[in-house]
Amino acid sequence: KVATSFVQRALQRNPDIVGVMFIMKIDPSKISTSITPFAMIDEHSALPQEQEILFTMHTVFRVGEIKRTAENSRLWEVHLAITDESDPQLAGLTDRIKQDVRGSTGWQRMGHLM
Structure with missing residues (x-):
């Protein structure tokens, strides 16, 4: 809510923009502070x-459904689901990038990636 x-106010102020809200699905079994570090910061928020x-x-x-909201044609929802290291598609993509991006130093590999 x-x-x-926030999005509704921004859209009212500027008719030339669209809003995008990311809706995250966080499966507690897929996260731990040792694998996917995170912090609950609501107590520090305004x-x-x-x-x-x-x-x-x-x-x-992982990007899931992307849809325009029924309430506002300039507002989009992007549904995201957290992944973990056991995700086979992520592992395949990571392996492919490692094969494609070669170099003797980290800087050299980063340059190839960019």
């Missing part, structure tokens, strides 16, 4: 009812 009110979670940069989500 908090995110929806809006405690927002239930904010901070994930590390390397957390991977």
